[in-house]
Amino acid sequence: MKNLISMRDLSRGDILYLLDLAKKIETKEMKPDMNRKLAALIFYEPSTRTHFSFATAMKKLNGQTITMRGTKSTSVQKGESFADTLQTIAQYADLIVIRTGVEGSARYAAETVDIPVINAGDGANQHPTQALLDLYSILKTQNTLENLTIGIVGDLKFGRTVHSLVQALSDFNPKFYFAAPSHLKMPPYILDDLRKKDIYFEEIKDVEPYMQELDLMYVTRIQKERFADPEDYEKVKGSYIINKSMLKQVKSNFKILHPLPRIDEIATEVDDTPYAYYFQQARNGVFMRQAIITTLLGGKE
């Protein structure tokens, strides 16, 4: 593995390798050391959380980071090409972590520079480190990735994290329930992929009747900006809020995941229940990112 650009590039073996390494790092069975290594964190789009998680992961590995945020005060505003910016940064750093709003930019970055590149989100396309930390969280809570029943709720159209996650899980025989407002449904090409792989899924209006059946529920934020009419937003938003009363009959292994930030799609009263897992999920992100950085910089299998 030279770069991490898209979940599409990863084999089942690659995924299992990274999950195992993340676990070994978390349990301190392995203590990889990235002393004297420098990661350039290039964030053309704001993302406090992902940036923070990468910076933490690098520091916990004894490595260092430099950050470029936005495009102000850089040559990008002077008209420098994206390729030139990347080439220059590659002269300083050992690793590039990049987030942009432009789809395919991380793939292009990886083709442009000689050092490893990690995609930290390229527009609506891919966010593979999030998908991997989600898988790690699922594995930790369920002790398996196989044969799980998973409800996915919220914005399924624009939510790149759910697309990557559904793609990644489809190698592990899942059963999916998708609940989304009518104009934010899972894109047809994702459903086509699932049909081809013979994976059971159902598009449902309301998750409540299915709660007892679920091993996991993955909730995403419905952004107000996705609605042309604010009134439509007010109408649907209540249907996708998870509250405590919905959790009465859930299975004992049931957990709720959310990529965060949360607005109000999970009521705060849920946070104290044993089913809330979203903050641990964020913590798992650091272990997974340590595993990814180690794999790309260490080059050892």
Add this chain to the structure above:
Amino acid sequence: MKQIKVNAIRNGTVIDHINAGKVLKVVEILDLHVPDVVMIGMNLPSNKLGKKDILKIENMELSPEEVNSIALVAPKATLIIIQDFNVIKKVSLEMPKFIENLIECPNPKCITSLENIKSKFLLTDDIPAMVRCHYCEKKYLIEQVKIRIK
């Protein structure tokens, strides 16, 4: 059926079995600006296709590599090389698996739409044929994409 006469060429390339109606697209892809005779036949009867288009270009020999991209719009096309009125080579075109710098990605948020980068597409195993952008990973029907003239 009455024989339809189309002049034979002495030397050059014939692209036969182009799906009816697609020959002008083929001309566009090949970006034909040549001084010699070019013959375009449309809606000719064909046993294989019912109706077909045909293109004859005099004094120009195209290689299968150069014309394989034609298969994107005319998947059943045949390439025939003529020398001194004789067929010296006849091959079926194959849809290329990897298509470089020929398709414009329709996604306005794709890096290839914003930076000056060669586009790359991969043929998927879908039927009807689809291509996936190597960069933004969006998938399109071949009918949906614009084949860029070099």
